[in-house]
Amino acid sequence: MRTKKIIVCDAIHEKGFEILRAEKDIDVVDAVKLPKDELLKIIGDCDVAITRSSTDVDEKFLNAASNLKAIVRAGVGVDNVDQEGCSRRGIIAMNVPTANTIAAVELTMAHLLGCARSFPNANNHLKIDRIWNREKWYGVELAEKRLGVIGFGNIGSRVAIRAKSFGMEIVAYDPYIPASKVTDLGMSYTTNFDDILACDFITIHTPKNKETLNMISHDEIAKMKDGVRLINCARGGLYNEEALHAGLKSGKIAFAGIDVFSKEPATNHPLLDLENICVTPHLGANTLESQEKIAIQAAENAISAARGISYPNALNLPIKAEDMPASLKPYLELVQKMGFLAAQLNRSAIKSIRLELEGDIAEFGKSLLTFGVVGALSETNETTVNYVNAEFVAKEKGIESKFEVLGSTSGYKNKVTLVLVTDKDAISISGTVFGEDEQRIVGINGFKFDFKPKGKMIIFKNNDVPGVIAKITSILAQEGINIADFRLGRGAHQFAMAVILVDTDIDKKIITELNKLETCVWVEYAVL
Ligand SMILES: NC(=O)c1ccc[n+]([C@@H]2O[C@H](COP(=O)([O-])OP(=O)(O)OC[C@H]3O[C@@H](n4cnc5c(N)ncnc54)[C@H](O)[C@@H]3O)[C@@H](O)[C@H]2O)c1
């Protein structure tokens, strides 16, 4: 496989760079310190880009990134990613949705307390102005106050739980969730926005889009209680900034805690001139823990996307969201990985790719097939294969692709088997998903297994005679290869198969050594 280029456009934790640099087939371009114009000059031959909020993935960026296959937004918010523009160019847009949740929740709590007690401002008064004024900074208590939470997702719901433990009464507004998600927590759910406007404190945790932009403006502020306190740690512009400024200036809004601005960096914003506001420079995600987690996930997902193995948390899949139940997503990812694995175990010209489907998942045969074809062709294909052109590329290469629905025979609720036929051989890989998202490979060429489709693995088919495992492990030990997991599948006849997960890359010479063992039928090295 040719080397893939991953460009890191914004600062990420060093752990992310370590993960990227550890992969021999990945060329890392560090563009963190480059001015954006310079970045556009070098992005042309990159396969995947990792970005944060400082880089807008807009028309200019996408036009320059003519070879890009995927973009990984190292965070939640994708309001600065032109998803439509990505889709038009066959670029998969992905995010890292939960790694910074706690960081954002805890900053929101800090702003909530800051709004109640003005301590950041009192701190400045004492430290910078050297003024000891105990009267100016009278606060209010959170206990027994009403907190309006707009957007009850990962962050909003956790803020609500923490605020409740401070004795606050919670009212949540989020038309896209079942009321029970709120009421089960002993909180009030409302579909009437005025209930939120009647609260003592209001915090917002929605994405920024056409519907939520300026969600709180002059009219909404006019309806609020005098002395209301507002927090925004989601996105600038959800509260109209002019209206916020006017409300704070008039005293209608007693205090605001703001982490995000419409235009960032915001070093010259009129809101900064006001006394009754505490501001932070978009610090919601900035904890050591969250940045490490985000960087690790972003790097792993970028590598996976660069290789065409899978696109975790893809946002612009070619299936309409309403047609895609949550249960389908892990199967799509799994089938793509199965295609990629099959092509590594049978490295030769592909003649056909067939999916055999069992269970309700069979309803999505066409989409599953597309993902399987992308996986199988990504391993070998130098041209870009994506969800839009997969069928076309396969046809052009004379590869037959189809799916079949089988009656359930295996006992699994859902099972998918991908059969890849080349001019040399055929290989079949079966997989299923346990629970919500536990992907598993459960069979290879009829040998039963149960392992996660992730990592570096040696797959070894052998005559089922005593002493084989000892010989394999001895060769690996001699080469200093650590075994992370060893799974054995036994066939009905004289053969067995082992899947050996290892911690480090395997050199070709080790595979040659293993191949020389008399009991070896075949051995391959694969990476997922
Ligand atoms: N300050 C930071 O550094 C920082 C860090 C992380 C996340 N964020 C931002 O926080 C926000 C929330 O993130 P999350 O991880 O909780 O996302 P999430 O997707 O888990 O939750 C968002 C919630 O908003 C709801 N929602 C959507 N439209 C709505 C509307 N019109 N009215 C009411 N509710 C609506 C959704 O139903 C969902 O429950 C995002 O804007 C994200 O970009 C900021």
Ligand SMILES: O=C(O)CC[C@@H](O)C(=O)O
């Ligand atoms: O640090 C960033 O890139 C911002 C992160 C945050 O706003 C997000 O949406 O995840």
